[in-house]
Amino acid sequence: MDRYSKMKTILVTGGAGYIGSHVCKELAARGYRPITYDSLVNGHREAVRWGPFEHGDVRDRRRLDEVISRYRPEAAIIYELRLLGQSVAGGSITAITSAAASLCSRR
Ligand SMILES: NC(=O)c1ccc[n+]([C@@H]2O[C@H](COP(=O)([O-])OP(=O)(O)OC[C@H]3O[C@@H](n4cnc5c(N)ncnc54)[C@H](O)[C@@H]3O)[C@@H](O)[C@H]2O)c1
Numbered sequence: 001m002d003r004y005s006k007m008k009t010i011l012v013t014g015g016a017g018y019i020g021s022h023v024c025k026e027l028a029a030r031g032y033r034p035i036t037y038d039s040l041v042n043g044h045r046e047a048v049r050w051g052p053f054e055h056g057d058v059r060d061r062r063r064l065d066e067v068i069s070r071y072r073p074e075a076a077i078i079y080e081l082r083l084l085g086q087s088v089a090g091g092s093i094t095a096i097t098s099a100a101a102s103l104c105s106r107r
Contacts, residue, residue: 007031007032007033008031008032008033008074009032009033009034009035009071009072009073009074010027010032010033010034010035010073010074010075010076010077011035011037011067011068011071011073011075011076011077012024012027012034012035012036012037012076012077013037013038013058013076013077013078014037014038014043014058014078015034015035015036015037015038015043015048015053016036016038016040016043016044016045016047016048016053017038017042017043017047020036020038020043020077021036021043021047021048021049021050023077024036024048024049024050024051025049025050027050027051028050028051033051033052034050034051035051035052035054035067035071035073036048036051036052036053036054037054037056037058037064037067038053038054038055038056039055039056039057039058040055052071054067054070058078
């Protein structure tokens with residue numbers, strides 16, 4: 001049994017960014033296991049210090065499903081809202097909400 005197995009897992013998209021990395025730190029301090037999912041388009045790999053890092057774009061539904069299946073998070077926190085707000089036509093909101101829906105349906 002690894003040290004994470006009893007911790008509640010939270011997927012944090014944009015977790016390598018300024019706000020997301022602080023959220024991950026706070027989650028870890030409260031006993032959660034934050035999984036950072038980030039494309040690194042604007043974030044930094046070295047900012048991911050509080051849990052596993054998974055490289056990916058929120059618009060990539062297949063990659064999101066892969067990460068969700070691997071870690072089976074309890075919840076997701078989405079931290080590139082500026083990007084999401086600008087890219088509705090690109091499908092980000094669709095991808096993340098449908099991935100979240102499938103997460104809930106599997107629980
Ligand atoms: N920094 C602030 O003081 C502040 C204040 C209020 C609101 N906000 C809002 O909070 C959000 C995050 O701000 P921030 O300062 O942490 O920004 P940030 O640029 O530091 O972090 C955003 C993260 O999202 C990642 N990202 C961008 N596009 C992605 C994609 N397609 N797929 C996966 N990951 C992607 C980036 O690589 C980066 O790590 C923004 O919406 C911002 O407008 C920030």
